[in-house]
Structures are given as C-alpha cells and as structure tokens.
Amino acid sequence: MSTTARDLLEWSPEAVVFDCDGTLMDSERHWQEARNRAFREYGLQPPPGFAEQATGLYYEDCGRLMAQSVRKPELAEGLTAALLDHFLELVTDDPVTMPGATRLVRLLAARLPLAVAxxxxxxxxxxxxxxAGLLTRFQHIVVPDTGDRLRPKPHPDLYAQAARLCGVRPHRALAVEDSLTGVEAARRAGxxxxxxxxxxxxxxATRADWWLPSLDAPELLAWADSCDTPGAAPEP
Known part of the structure; x- marks a missing residue:
C-alpha cells in the first residue's frame, strides 16, 4: 500500500463528494452504448480508442468530440442531441448501482455531509x-450550470462548489471518482x-491518493464504518 493510501485511511474528511456515472451508478456502459447508437444514427463508426477519450466528458463536450473525431464538425449539435436521447432511454430502462455504492453511501451519510458532483x-x-434509493442521502447535487457559471470537469468548479455547499474547505473533503477527467477536476479544486x-x-492512478477496484473493497468499507467525524450529517 502506498504512503498516500495509508495517509487516506488514517484521515477523517469533513465531507465526501461523489461522482455519479461509473462511480455510484453503473451508467458508463450506457454512455458508451449511447455514443455507438448516435454514431450509427448518422451512418458513422466511432474511431479506435474513442471510448477512452470520451470517458467522463460532459455530454456536450462529448458530442463535439464525436463530430471532430469523424471530421464532421457540422454534426456536433445533432450528435450531442442524439447522444443524450439515447442515454436517457438506456439509463431509464436499466438503473443499476455500482458494487458497494449503496452500503458505502449509507455508512458515510450517517457521519458526514455528502454531495454529488x-x-x-x-x-x-x-x-x-x-x-436507486440514494437521492435523499445527499445534501447537494452539483452539475454544470451556465447561470452559476459552473464549468464541467476537468474544470474544478463542480468540486469547489460542492465543498462550499457542504460547508467545508476543499482540502478537508474527499472526492470519489472513476475517471481521470474527474480526478483532475477534484485535484484542481483542492x-x-x-x-x-x-x-x-x-x-x-497515481493522480489519485488511492485507487481501488470497487467501492465494496473491504478496507474502504471498514474505513467508512470507523470514520472519526465531528458529527452526523443533518437529515436531508
């Protein structure tokens, strides 16, 4: 175990901010299928390696990247709309939590303010x-918002705002992420x-303090169960 991993296990955050897709919800596969369907709708094929490039991107940025990747920038608006339509259909039909997500959230919600970015x-x-029965466990949901000038990841805005809403300084909060785009955003926010x-x-993986294969890792659940916190989070 790395030094940063040991440090994290010995640390008690004052708030935890989770990513949603691929972290709490098993929906990254839906985004991948939605991208494939959107490409097919326009008679196109995703270029090799596109899935890795697109993971964690804001859907509008992903739509633009899709158009650029096939050298058809004029299709950006159409591909973006198709991407979101297909994703909404898929995620509505098959909402599934990631392994360990429900238990970890419930353990932490009894001790800390939680948010989603x-x-x-x-x-x-x-x-x-x-x-998934998890919405009431989170005090705050933070997403890109032009009105509040919150830019999508990898910009730090969402994580900085989530920490602020939880009433803690960024360096006292823990981000939980599955993508390097999200890791970069959280690190930049502090x-x-x-x-x-x-x-x-x-x-x-070294960009994160600790990298685990899933949220049901025994050492993570044990840490959450014994987390020494200043007090329980208020009821939502």
Missing amino acids: SNCPRVVVEGSLQR LRVLGVGPRPPGDG
Whole structure:
C-alpha cells in the first residue's frame, strides 16, 4: 500500500463528494452504448480508442468530440442531441448501482455531509439516484450550470462548489471518482481523491491518493464504518 493510501485511511474528511456515472451508478456502459447508437444514427463508426477519450466528458463536450473525431464538425449539435436521447432511454430502462455504492453511501451519510458532483444533466443524476434509493442521502447535487457559471470537469468548479455547499474547505473533503477527467477536476479544486474502478493505463492512478477496484473493497468499507467525524450529517 502506498504512503498516500495509508495517509487516506488514517484521515477523517469533513465531507465526501461523489461522482455519479461509473462511480455510484453503473451508467458508463450506457454512455458508451449511447455514443455507438448516435454514431450509427448518422451512418458513422466511432474511431479506435474513442471510448477512452470520451470517458467522463460532459455530454456536450462529448458530442463535439464525436463530430471532430469523424471530421464532421457540422454534426456536433445533432450528435450531442442524439447522444443524450439515447442515454436517457438506456439509463431509464436499466438503473443499476455500482458494487458497494449503496452500503458505502449509507455508512458515510450517517457521519458526514455528502454531495454529488457530476457532468451529467441534473435530471439524469437525480433520476438515477432516486431510482436507486440514494437521492435523499445527499445534501447537494452539483452539475454544470451556465447561470452559476459552473464549468464541467476537468474544470474544478463542480468540486469547489460542492465543498462550499457542504460547508467545508476543499482540502478537508474527499472526492470519489472513476475517471481521470474527474480526478483532475477534484485535484484542481483542492480535494483529496479516491479513485475507483479499472485501474487507468500508465501512471494515471497515481493522480489519485488511492485507487481501488470497487467501492465494496473491504478496507474502504471498514474505513467508512470507523470514520472519526465531528458529527452526523443533518437529515436531508
């Protein structure tokens, strides 16, 4: 175990901010299928390696990237709309939590304020968490918002705002992320980061303080169960 991982296990955050897609909800596969369907709708094929490039991107940024990747920038608006339509259909039909997500959230919600910082539209995040029975566990849902000038990840805005709403300084909050896009956003905002899911290639995992294969890792659940906190979070 790395020094940063040991440090994290010995640390008690004052708030925890979760990503949603691929972290709490098993919906990254829906985004991938939605991208494939949107490409097919326009008679196109995703270029090799596109899935890795698109993971964690805000859906509007992803739509633009889709158009650029096939050298048809004029299709950006149409591909973006098709992407969101297909995703909403898929996630509504099959909302599934990631392994360990429900138990971890329930353990932490009894001790800390929790928030979600997601690049997805609010209707997607709240709908997914509602169907999973987790929405009331979170005090705040933070998504990109032009009115509040909150930019999507990898900008730090969502995590900085989530920490602020939870009433803590960023360095006293923990981010939980599955993508390097999200890890970058959290680090830039000043949060410590737990990475979860398939280990990224190269040295990507070292950008997080600790990287685990899933949220049901015994050491993580044990840490959450014994987390020494200043007090329980208020009821939502």
